[in-house]
Amino acid sequence: MSALIRNRQIVPNDVTILDDEAAAPQNGNFVVSLARWQKDNAQLRSLSVDVGVRLPNTADLTTIWAELEDRKLIVLDFPGFADGRAYSQARLLRDRYAYKGEILAVGGAVVRDQIQGMQRSGINSFLLRADQDPNVCLTAFDDFASAYQRATDKDMVIPREHRRSNSL
Template sequence: MPIIKDQRILENTWTFVADDAPLPGGDITVSAQRWTEDKAALSQHAGKLGVRLAPTDNIAALGEDLSLIKLIELNFPAFNDGRAFSQARLLRSRYGYQGEIRAVGNYMADQVFYLHRVGVDAFEVNHPKELELALSAFKDFTVRYQASTL
């Protein structure tokens, strides 16, 4: 499934691994809980590592591990749950995270512009027909009143 990264359509090379699933090869993301519980085993993984954050996950718990994490997926369980906006902003501004931050789940294309402003630089799109719509959202506004993290 393609993703939008750096305002371009690219192939997704990452796989999310459920908490009870064995680790496959390649670049993987795991839940924050699995990261905390299996950090030693995960550090032996040959591919790149990422963490998927739920809106209720505590970013501070990852603080010292952020240099090991190449991708943070911010999960939107519902489009009206905006806590991932705050998580992205905190990752970029407070924690200085330089890796990829990707929106996944049930966000709307109308939110892409604002997510990008707070530090999200990649978007997993659930429906291929929404790729172009989400991509065009980066140009929704030409005047900005607030500073961006990117």
């Protein structure tokens, strides 16, 4: 059973990710693939629950953003340990489109050794790979207290610190 970390807290896994063939649940929020979201858009939008959208990591946000901007949850896919395409999607969602909703990472790379990088790219919740110990994963967010890049996180950003101390 995969654990869920949201905003640096272990929380009950309340995310239902539907297969494309599966019927929508009677109650409760769920997530569909981008393809299903596009295909059944009118019907899904007519439901009274929140429907999240899961993007393939090849999706080009410039062409689909208009269909996503009112979603409260966008799911990014990290299919393999070494496939980092969704990191760029996360950055674009936060930086380019100022997306304020939840970004959830799922897939084989959602592990102890990558979630701080994901967090620093703008992802705030993590459906951990099944073999991961959520308490061990929580420690990952403290691996580095600061960073050189002004990414989309709130941690201490070194160039900003330098500018501040310069202007004192």
